[in-house]
Amino acid sequence: MKHTTLTALFLSIIFISCTPSEKKETNTNDAQQAQTVTEVTENVSITIEGNDMMQFNLNKIEISAGQTVTLTLKHVGQMSSVAMGHNWVLLKAGTDKAAFGMAAVSSKDSGYIPLDMKESVIAFTPVIGGGESATITFEAPAAGYYEFICSFPGHYGIMNGSFVVLP
Template sequence: MKKNLIIACAFSLSMAACIGTDKDKEVRGSTADTGKLAVSTGKPTAAATVEIPGLDTMAANNAILLTGNDRMQYSDTLFKVKASEKIKVTFKNIGKMPKNSMGHNFVLLAQGTDFTNFATEAMKARDDDYIPKNLSSSIIAHTRLVGPGETDEISFSVPNKGIYDFLCSFPGHYGTMRGKLVAE
């Protein structure tokens, strides 16, 4: 009986340790694009108030060079730009696989866009290179779908400061080909 009580107490203590404290809640899950953790500032929960590790050491650069490869990866997943100024994105598919099985693009979403819903709708838009026309108001800018060795270049601006999601809308790629563009 005494042995069972000791085991029960030890189990209770180990479970309590797993729950964590409010301090543990300061670090949240991956930004899904950088693979790095986002840290809450304790301020309102708007996207612009989230601290992204490494962002403070980045200089704003409105000339973005980005590649995609056959491993379904972007060369970079975090960019800092200046809001309301022209941004130029040069995107190249450096892979070797055919466009119909491993095409890539860059799609910048408007703030507040439901990321998963957008990606789901994009999969249905094969005839439009996976850019869903019914969600065009959710897109700030996008490149065309490029195959191996192809490059596309686009220019645009983001009107407001904040954090914007980007992804490759080719079916199944958004899980790993995604990132954040932070406008200051």
């Protein structure tokens, strides 16, 4: 009887002492996996869609500093680039997006990128219509908070979002 109790106690000690080390192993594996993912994602691909309802399907994009971004803008609607054109414009931090959007109205010839505000732009796609897509590649700007818009006349108020670059 006493012997059985001792055996049970001994077994449970083994069990208890095993449990933490198993957990540790799992954590190590997690850390290794996370590290592997970080190494692989020096390049990041993002697809953002615009539609005939004047909407982007994303209002936030998050990437990491140092990444090379391949961004595809896809117009999933059917309307033409004249009636419901979309572009994707990443603005430098601190840019007044309303001022940019209003200046863009009279900049049709330059793809609705106002030439006198071009220094406020980090990256941009051409204007596309329904069924079209455009892909651009650019280096992630410094860690921080940025905004993106569609600068087609009248769209920036609805078609905008945050672009976060993690350190």
